[in-house]
Amino acid sequence: MKFEELSLHPKLLSAIQEIGYTELTPIQEKSIPHGLEGKDITGLAQTGTGKTVAFLIPVVHTILTKNIQKVSALVLAPTRELTIQIADEAKKLLKHSDGIRAVPIIGGTDYKSQNKDLEGLNGIIVATPGRLIDMVKSGSIDISNVEFFVLDEADRMLDMGFIQDIRWLLHKCKNRKQTLLFSATLSVEVMRLAYRFLNEPVEIQINPEKIITERIDQKIVHLGREEKIPYMTNLIVNSKDEGQGIIFTNYKANIPKIVYTLRKYGIPITGISSELDQKKRLRLLRDFKSGKYRYMVATDVASRGIDVENIDIVYNYDLPQDTENYVHRIGRTARAGRMGKAIGFCSESDYVELEKIEKYLKQKIEILEVNEEYIQFPTGEFPPFIGGDSYDREKEVHFKQNGRRPHDRGDRAPHKHDRDRRGDKRHTSHIHSHSPTRDSHKKKPAAAIQEAEFFLQKADSVLSAEPKGSKSENKNQHRFQGNKGKQRQQQGGGQQLHKQQNRNQNKQHVNQNYDKSKRNLFDINDTVREDTKKKKGSIWQKIKSIFGR
Numbered sequence: 001m002k003f004e005e006l007s008l009h010p011k012l013l014s015a016i017q018e019i020g021y022t023e024l025t026p027i028q029e030k031s032i033p034h035g036l037e038g039k040d041i042t043g044l045a046q047t048g049t050g051k052t053v054a055f056l057i058p059v060v061h062t063i064l065t066k067n068i069q070k071v072s073a074l075v076l077a078p079t080r081e082l083t084i085q086i087a088d089e090a091k092k093l094l095k096h097s098d099g100i101r102a103v104p105i106i107g108g109t110d111y112k113s114q115n116k117d118l119e120g121l122n123g124i125i126v127a128t129p130g131r132l133i134d135m136v137k138s139g140s141i142d143i144s145n146v147e148f149f150v151l152d153e154a155d156r157m158l159d160m161g162f163i164q165d166i167r168w169l170l171h172k173c174k175n176r177k178q179t180l181l182f183s184a185t186l187s188v189e190v191m192r193l194a195y196r197f198l199n200e201p202v203e204i205q206i207n208p209e210k211i212i213t214e215r216i217d218q219k220i221v222h223l224g225r226e227e228k229i230p231y232m233t234n235l236i237v238n239s240k241d242e243g244q245g246i247i248f249t250n251y252k253a254n255i256p257k258i259v260y261t262l263r264k265y266g267i268p269i270t271g272i273s274s275e276l277d278q279k280k281r282l283r284l285l286r287d288f289k290s291g292k293y294r295y296m297v298a299t300d301v302a303s304r305g306i307d308v309e310n311i312d313i314v315y316n317y318d319l320p321q322d323t324e325n326y327v328h329r330i331g332r333t334a335r336a337g338r339m340g341k342a343i344g345f346c347s348e349s350d351y352v353e354l355e356k357i358e359k360y361l362k363q364k365i366e367i368l369e370v371n372e373e374y375i376q377f378p379t380g381e382f383p384p385f386i387g388g389d390s391y392d393r394e395k396e397v398h399f400k401q402n403g404r405r406p407h408d409r410g411d412r413a414p415h416k417h418d419r420d421r422r423g424d425k426r427h428t429s430h431i432h433s434h435s436p437t438r439d440s441h442k443k444k445p446a447a448a449i450q451e452a453e454f455f456l457q458k459a460d461s462v463l464s465a466e467p468k469g470s471k472s473e474n475k476n477q478h479r480f481q482g483n484k485g486k487q488r489q490q491q492g493g494g495q496q497l498h499k500q501q502n503r504n505q506n507k508q509h510v511n512q513n514y515d516k517s518k519r520n521l522f523d524i525n526d527t528v529r530e531d532t533k534k535k536k537g538s539i540w541q542k543i544k545s546i547f548g549r
Contacts, residue, residue, distance in 0.1 A: 001023065001029045002022060002024070003016050006057075008061050009061050009064040012060050012061055015092060015093050015096055015097075016057075019092055019093075025050035026206050027206050028054045031043050031055070031202075031204050032057055034202045035059075036061060038062075040178060040179045040180065041181065041182075042183070042201045042203050043181070043204045044183060044185070045184070045206040046184050046331045047153075047328055047332065048332065054182075055152070058178075059073045059180075060090070060097070063100060063123065063124075070122060071122070071124075071141070071142065073146065073147070073148040073149075074143055074149050074169070075124060076149075076150065076152065076169070077128060077152045080281075081281070081282070081285060083105075084282070086104075086152065087104035090102035102123055102126060103118060103121055103124070103125055105118075107128060107131040107278070108279075115135075136169075143169070144173070144174055145175055146175065146176065148177070148179075149173050149176050151193075153184065154181050154190050155324075156184070158193070160301075179201075181193070184327065215340060216330050216333060216334045216341065217339070218341075218365045218366065219341070219368040220345075220354065222367065223346070228345045231345070231371075231375060232315060233261065233267075233377060233378060234374035239313075243313070244296075244308060244310050246296050246314050246315070246332050246333075247295060247296070247297045248297075248298060248299070248300065248315065248317060248329045249297065249298075249317045250300075250318040250320065250321065252274065254297075255272075255299075263384055263387065265382040265384075266383050268292065268294040269296070269385070270284050270288065270296060271284075271296065271297035271298060273299060284296075284389065288308065289308050293387065300329070311332050311340065312341065314330050314332055314333050314341070314342045315342075315344075315345075316330075319344055319354060323357050323359075329342075343368070
C-alpha cells in the first residue's frame with residue numbers, strides 16, 4: 001500500500017514524499033487507517049518496523065485538518081535519545097505546516113531554554129515522563145487540552161518504573177480523545193494499562209519472529225570468556241561490510257575496555273553509557289549517525305535512542321538475560337526492508353540464555369565454526385584510531401581504576417579478597433586479620449627475639465644505676481596512683497612528675513632482684529616470677545612497663 005492511497009492532508013503528503021517514504025510497512029498499513037478514524041490503538045511491534053511514523057501520521061493529519069491551535073498532542077518515550085528521535089521525525093512531517101511545531105522535553109537540559117521553546121507552542125510535545133511532570137507541576141506546561149496521547153515503547157517505560165508517572169499524566173490529560181499505545185511486548189502490566197485507559201482499542205500485532213527469521217542472518221560462536229574480545233577484533237578487522245555496527249554488552253564496565261581495544265587496531269568506534277552526561281551522549285550519537293564512527297558499544301538502556309538505517313551487523317558481546325532484549329538488539333539491523341546480520345558470543349555461563357532465546361524465536365540459531373586463528377589478537381601494524389573524545393584522553397581508564405585488568409566475566413567486580421589485596425576496599429581488610437598465613441607464623445619468633453635483645457641492651461644501661469628507693473615505696477606509689485588517678489588527670493604538670501617517679505621506682509625494684517650473670521630472657525622471667533603471679537600479664541608487658549614503652 002502506498003501513502004497516496006490514504007487521502008492525507010496535502011502538506012503532510014508533501015513532507016512524506018520529500019522524506020522519501022513510498023510504501024507503508026506492515027505496522028503502518030494496519031494501524032494508520034484506524035488512527036485516521038480516531039480509534040484507540042494498541043500496537044505490538046519491534047523497533048525498526050516503522051511504528052514511529054505509524055502513530056505520528058494520524059496525529060499530524062488530524063492537527064492539520066482541524067487546524068488545532070494549541071498543545072494538542074503528547075508523546076511519551078522512555079529515554080532522552082528516543083525522545084529526540086521521535087521529535088526529529090515529527091519535525092520532518094511538519095516541515096510544510098506553518099506555525100505547528102514539535103518540541104522535545106527531556107532531562108539533563110536547561111529549564112530556561114526549554115521554557116523558551118514552549119512559548120506560544122502549537123503542536124506536539126515529545127517528552128520523558130520525569131521532566132514533563134516537573135514542568136507541569138511548575139506551571140510551565142498546560143496539558144489539560146491535549147487530545148492525542150501516545151505511549152511509545154510502553155513495556156520499556158513500565159520496566160523502568162514509570163507506571164505511576166504515566167497514570168498521573170493520563171489523569172491530567174482530561175480532554176483525551178485518542179490514545180495510542182505501542183509496545184514491543186504485551187506484558188501483563190501493558191495489558192492492564194491499556195484496559196484501564198484505552199477505549200475499546202484496535203489490537204495490532206506484527207510477528208517479530210517472522211521478521212527476524214526472514215531478514216536477519218543470525219550466528220552463534222561458542223567461546224571462552226577471555227576469547228571474546230580477540231575473536232570479535234579479528235571479525236571486525238577482516239570484515240568486508242561497509243555499513244555500521246552496534247556491539248551490545250550487559251555491563252557498562254565493558255564499554256571502555258572494548259572501545260580502547262578496538263581503537264588500537266584502527267577501528268572507528270565509540271561507546272555510550274549512563275555514566276556520560278547528556279551532552280556527551282547526544283554528541284556521540286550525532287557523530288555515529290553522521291558516520292564518524294563505524295561501531296558503537298552500548299548497553300540495552302543506553303541504546304534505546306540509536307536509530308540508524310545503515311546498521312549492517314549487531315554483535316552480542318554478552319547474550320542478554322532477557323529474550324525480549326535480544327529481539328530489541330538485533331532489530332537495530334535489517335531496517336527499511338534491508339537485510340542484516342547478528343553474531344552472538346556464547347560462553348559457558350550463557351547456555352541457559354541461549355536456550356531461552358531459541359525457544360522464544362522457535363528456531364535454532366546457526367552455530368558458526370570457531371576459527372582458531374581468531375583466538376589471538378591480530379598481528380601486524382595498525383594505525384590507532386583517534387576519536388577526539390574522552391576515550392582518547394582516558395586511555396585504559398578501565399584498567400587503571402583497579403590497578404589490574406578486570407576479569408572478562410562481564411567485568412563485574414572481582415572477588416572481595418582481590419579487592420582487599422589491592423587496597424581498594426580498606427574497610428574490608430579485617431577479613432584477613434584473624435587468619436594469619438603460614439609465612440606470618442614463621443616471622444613471629446625472629447621478630448620476638450630481636451625485640452627482646454633490644455630491651456635487654458637497654459636494661460644493661462638502666463640497671464647500672466644505684467638504687468634510690470625500696471620495694472615498699474614502689475607499692476605505696478602504685479597505691480597512691482590508683483587512689484589519686486582522677487586528681488592527676490586534672491593536674492597536667494603533676495602527671496608527668498608521677499610518671500617519672502613510677503618509672504624510677506620500677507627500675508629500682510628490678511635492680512634489686514636482677515642478677516647480671518643471668519643473661520637469658522627466661523632466667524629474667526624466673527627472677528620476677530613472684531611479681532608476674534601478682535600482676536597477670538606476659539613477659540613483654542612486664543618489660544614494656546619497666547621502660548615506659
